[in-house]
Amino acid sequence: MTAARQTVIGLGLAALISGAWVAAHVWGVFFHPWSPVGLALAVPLIALQTWLGAGMFIVAHDAMHGSLAPGRPRVNRVVGQVAVGLYAAFPFGLLNARHHEHHRSPGSAGDPDFHAERPTSFWPWYARFFRRYFGWRQLACILLVFAVYALCWGLRR
């Protein structure tokens, strides 16, 4: 496969996944009905949103490795930032640097995604992972987006 063909396929899939994630998000936030049927359909909608969120991370992962658009580092950075930025305002540069640390020493004390002192305990690992990647910037961005949503919900009444 040529690099140009891989770029077209990668960017096409990234647009499809990101577009579906945005559509499901906007639907869920602004248009999903608050009714018994709507509440029952919320479960598959959340499952869909979660699945698409995993897809956003796969897009960002491919961008980190430069395989989303081979030979085009700027395109990889921009698309990767959009993917992780939409998800939770994560900075692509930090995730990219840490992800390459992970690949240099997987499953060891030098792996930022691994809890070497408690390698078989989920919650300590999750707390460390969360503290390592989620900071005040992400919290501020999410609160700002929530404030905008609340304003929009108020205007719709």
Ligand SMILES: [Zn+2]
């Ligand atoms: Zn990787």
